[in-house]
Amino acid sequence: MAVVTIDRLCKRYDGAADLSVRDVSLTVADGEFMVLLGPSGCGKSSALRMIAGLEPITSGTIAIDGRPINHVPAKDRDIAMVFQSYALYPHMTVRENLAFGLRRRKMPAAEIDRRVQRVAEKLGLAPFLARKPHALSGGQRQRVALGRAIVRDPKVFLFDEPLSNLDAALRVTTRNELVKQQHELGTTTIYVTHDQVEAMTMGDRICIMNGGEVIQIGKPLEVYRNPVDTFVARFLGNPPMNLMAARLERQGGGYRLQAGGSSFEAAGHAPDALAPHAGGPVTLGIRPEDLYEEPTGPAGARRAAMRFRIQAVEPLGAETLLMLSGVSGEEITARIGRDTALRPGAEADLFLDTAEIHLFDPKTTKAIPRTL
């Protein structure tokens, strides 16, 4: 059992004018896999290091199971951390690396041996126990780092971008392996990354940070479908969401949007939410996958035509990316099927699934809520 509660956590580094972490509050449920996601310098690593006890807390509270740990030294917090650099002790064998944390805790030698052996077998490290870290591959080192955390059976796991030193193929397998291990152990986990794919695929929930503040917390697909502002909208998803200027006009009982030389109904949004913006500018957000070559959807859903000039075509195999420019010069990316006849330089109509549009207040960049 370990619930991590963070309340208005702040961090100011010596000599810095601004807070690096500002009023971060979140609760990680027991056994939950929480991902802290954000661009570099957003304060996610600082927050993690404060939870670990490696960095003093400027203000706010961190509690495990309701017990504040602000003044508990790192070694007594019963938290294990996996570092980006793995931080394996170079002068020790894999076995000694795994046992190092246990030996400090005055565990009987037989019990240490048993645990090390079990973890080594679980992670496929048994043949390498006598090796030193420099004689291991990157993936093996990563597993030793993970094993060193698991073997201690801590209350909380902290991961600081543990996959960023692996090559692309290994990253995918290690990602799955890590999620599997975490599910088996059921240990509360906080995982820091700047990689949105990792966040989307690994996290039970993700917490998106920017400029030291929490922007949005939620389940990955929820956040993807309902970003609270344009930062989250563009940060999640690859290629990122297209943003373009639009006007919202009242028409009869409903609202219509005018954007990119096209006019269509502002679907998916409650009239009450749209009313304050009527007759004014809004920011229209379009996911690349919501633009189609075909004018109608499978269920006969209406799509709005928009005129684009095709700047570039990038066939990726499974799909094709189109780099487009709209009538008023905005740059738009579309993700369409692999069999497209569209060629650069041509002008073409693409069709927008109006039910999937996102609208943002251009002044505050906050989302205009969608009806769920």
Next chain:
Amino acid sequence: MEARRGNQRAMGLWLGHLRRTPLVLFLILYTIITGGPFLWVASMSLRTTPEIFDNPYGLPVPAHWSKFIAAWTVSNYGTYFWNSLIVVASAVLLLTVFGAMAAHCLARYRFRGSRAVRIAILSGMILPPQLLILSLFQILLQFGLYNTLPGLIVAYVATQLAMTVYILEGFFAQIPQDLFDAARMDGYSDFEIFWRITLPIGMPAVFTTVTLNFIILWNEFLYAIVLLTDDEKRTLPLGIMHFMGAHQLDVGMIASGLMISIAPIILIYAFFSDIMIKGMTAGAVR
């Protein structure tokens, strides 16, 4: 055809040798310049003084091995050797322990006044020993350490600490911070981290300072001659001086004494240089 190709290959080999000739010549010359005097003294150490004056460059035939026994017993080299060993070994031990701890702190912790402490320690490297000798003499006299081996040990530790800290701090600072954080998460205290992480990983640098300090202090002359007066407390460099009178010079005995004094340095170097070079090149940290 075959013969021609063979000739060409032979020519190529010769050209290769020819191209390397300047380098080989330079190495031979360098070896003669550095090794020559050493071999000369080594051969003199096995000859008597009259033999040497008769023919300075003669070979040691017959070799008088008994000279070493005479030097060790009659000429007091035994005493000088033990004095040197006690002083230098204690000083190097203290330097390594205190130097490593200071370097660890300076490399790892940011604390109030850390800059001042660093400057204070490193300023020891700026001042030439000649400048300090008078005040050092006065201080040791006041503390009753003048003309004692512990007094010389303290003086040696003080003079060499700056360089020791300088070398070790540079190396320790390169050890990734993550290792220390990981050890803290693993439950280790600051001193244990120093003992179990910094020292083992920093071993190549520690060996470097041990070797350097040992060689420098083993040959140290100025402080030893000023701070020690009794004959039975003298260290080896002073002992050798003993044979250089104003009007007579026992060259043969000096040579034997030099051979005795140089032996530990050769041993130390032969033992540590391997580890040192291995540690430096293998990239112990990565």
